Amino acid sequence: MKKSIAADELKSFAIITFILYDKYIRWLKGGESMKTIDLFSQGLNDFSSLQKEDLSNVFILHGIVHWFMDEFDLGQQVFRDYLSESNPSLAISLTPKELILDAYERHLFVDESIWLSMLKDRYRPDCTEPVEAKVQRITRYYVPAFESMIEALEN
Numbered sequence: 309m310k311k312s313i314a315a316d317e318l319k320s321f322a323i324i325t326f327i328l329y330d331k332y333i334r335w336l337k338g339g340e341s342m343k344t345i346d347l348f349s350q351g352l353n354d355f356s357s358l359q360k361e362d363l364s365n366v367f368i369l370h371g372i373v374h375w376f377m378d379e380f381d382l383g384q385q386v387f388r389d390y391l392s393e394s395n396p397s398l399a400i401s402l403t404p405k406e407l408i409l410d411a412y413e414r415h416l417f418v419d420e421s422i423w424l425s426m427l428k429d430r431y432r433p434d435c436t437e438p439v440e441a442k443v444q445r446i447t448r449y450y451v452p453a454f455e456s457m458i459e460a461l462e463n
């Protein structure tokens with residue numbers, strides 16, 4: 309029996325929705341005790357399950373782009389948390405770009421050009437660019453940058 313395309317797309321959409329909802333629920337249950345770095349790490353684990361899905365499906369591709377946006381925001385918050393340990397008033401007042409530049413100065417694991425490219429993709433998305441190109445950039449450059457940040461912070 310052959311499945312309809314709509315059923316496959318609906319299944320893919322349900323998987324993405326579940327992953328994002330699960331991330332939100334884990335955050336709610338964690339409350340104040342759950343650190344941003346833990347949420348960030350869990351987000352990277354969620355991405356590995358997204359990569360196992362059908363990457364020719366447009367719903368999966370858009371889910372990966374939205375996952376990236378959430379993960380980038382959490383990465384910014386991780387930077388802010390680490391900066392607030394030494395200078396709480398500065399951590400609150402920095403723009404996202406200034407935060408990346410400060411993280412670059414404090415931590416050598418941050419590749420400034422990649423993080424600034426992420427910033428551009430996060431806050432000024434190009435709606436004319438094919439989603440496949442965005443996903444390729446996310447998987448090739450951004451995910452390894454996220455992973456190296458986690459690795460450096462946990463050591």
